Amino acid sequence: MRCLVVGGSGLLGSALVRACLASGHEVAATYRTRPGQTADVAWLPLDVRRRDDVDALVAAFRPDVVINAAFRQADWPTTAMGPANVALAVAARGGRLVHVSSDAVFSGAAVHYDETCVPDPITPYGAAKAAAETAVAAIDPAAVIVRTSLIIGDGGSAHETRVRSLATGAAQGVLFTDDVRCPVHVADLAAALLDLAASGHHGVHHVAGPDAMSRYELGRLIALRDGLDPDRLPAGRRAGSGVPGPLDVRLECGMTRGRLRTRVRGAREFLV
Known part of the structure; x- marks a missing residue:
């Protein structure tokens, strides 16, 4: 299978590239500023904000599957418009699209959100992610949209870096005790995305860990x-505190869990 990972040099994109290679797929991955380090991958520069460039790249590589993991929190065109450009290119050429979204599309007012819940974002980033979901679903109804939560790696995520800086006194600040998410390991998320790419399912899916916890509790682990x-x-x-954003957002993943081969672990398991 020919796989194109859009945003392949980031934390999730890198894990997706490795998972695709481990499964024997032919892989190309895009980057905005610098290519990733994984060998045996065609690293391709791409700015997803440029529709013609996205279309030309998809036309040239002709992937069977495109997984879009590209975003920039403070950049509306990349986060909201980029996915529309990717969806337009995939819809025009054929193939399977998996778009990665976020629990940031929710306000936290309901706390528990399943796959049927409608976005109600309260931050610009959440609004951009919600706009991307709407565009992808309208352009390519066969696409899979995957909302996920706080992504943790084996030391390489932003939250892990912050925890180390705070614990060693290299940075100032706090970890919030009332900011609750459902952390997911990046390798589990990557495997689940490939599961959904290979399936016949479409629409919104949730992939998050089963353990809801605060950023402070996660930091201690x-x-x-x-x-x-x-x-x-x-x-x-x-x-x-004046820091904008939802407080308690817990993704309910029951429907999606029944469609996955991958077992998505909770943080209390993968951090032990």
């Missing part, structure tokens, strides 16, 4: 794994 003192992590509350 990361510190323990890394041999750091979790008691050195400063705690605080997001409510009243």
